[in-house]
Amino acid sequence: MKFTIKLLLLFLLICLLSRCQSDQKQKIIKKETPKTVKKREVKKVEKSWDSLNRNNTNSFLTAYGKQNTETKIRIETKFGDIKLRLFKDVPIHRANFIFLTKIKYFNTTVIYRVAKNFVIQGGNSDNLYTQKQRRKYGNYLLEPEFRKNRTHKFGALAAARQWENNPNKLSSPFEFYIVHKRSGAHHLDNEHTVFGEVISGYDTMDKIAKIKVGIDEWPVEDIPMTITILD
Numbered sequence: 001m002k003f004t005i006k007l008l009l010l011f012l013l014i015c016l017l018s019r020c021q022s023d024q025k026q027k028i029i030k031k032e033t034p035k036t037v038k039k040r041e042v043k044k045v046e047k048s049w050d051s052l053n054r055n056n057t058n059s060f061l062t063a064y065g066k067q068n069t070e071t072k073i074r075i076e077t078k079f080g081d082i083k084l085r086l087f088k089d090v091p092i093h094r095a096n097f098i099f100l101t102k103i104k105y106f107n108t109t110v111i112y113r114v115a116k117n118f119v120i121q122g123g124n125s126d127n128l129y130t131q132k133q134r135r136k137y138g139n140y141l142l143e144p145e146f147r148k149n150r151t152h153k154f155g156a157l158a159a160a161r162q163w164e165n166n167p168n169k170l171s172s173p174f175e176f177y178i179v180h181k182r183s184g185a186h187h188l189d190n191e192h193t194v195f196g197e198v199i200s201g202y203d204t205m206d207k208i209a210k211i212k213v214g215i216d217e218w219p220v221e222d223i224p225m226t227i228t229i230l231d
Helices: 002-031 034-045 057-067 091-102 128-136 202-209
Strands: 072-077 080-086 110-115 119-124 156-159 176-179 194-200 226-229
Touching: 057 091, 072 091, 080 091, 080 202, 091 194, 091 226, 110 202, 119 202, 194 202
Parallel strands: none
Antiparallel strands: 072 080, 072 226, 080 194, 110 119, 119 176, 156 176, 156 194
């Protein structure tokens, strides 16, 4: 009789252990279902905007532009402010400028070129943080967005680019210039992408244009700037 009871208890114990192992296995399998993995991957993609690189430039900036629709910015300098409007019909360049403004990239840069009666150029510096940011995103480039009605008139905002070994006229995402020549710089039309225009601060541009520069057109004294979003 005692032997029978022992066998019965042993049988119940084996059944209980088997059920626990089965439950643990089901829990592990549940964690790795395709649906759960998909949710985890989506969350990772949406985590932050610091995934921009040279391989996903267009898709990244297209998505970023849809979520960040601002068009007006302000450049603050020791000579005064310049306010600009970014064009919506050049979506990649607009989104890129807004992106760099929001991560405060430009706030580590200077106006590094003042070409008298031609352009005022900024977006680079010798600051180590500036160079670190450029390396972080792999020095990606922007495809041109030429528009017939977006010309190099006085006050036009355009993207700088390399001229050598650049047959596709890809823009630098980090450096920009503003046309200061009253009659414009129309020889640059369809060579550089115009993506905005000055709406106030022409007097500030005139003050900057009068500063002393070296033979490389780099200001003798740095002109740091702060760029912020207005709307």
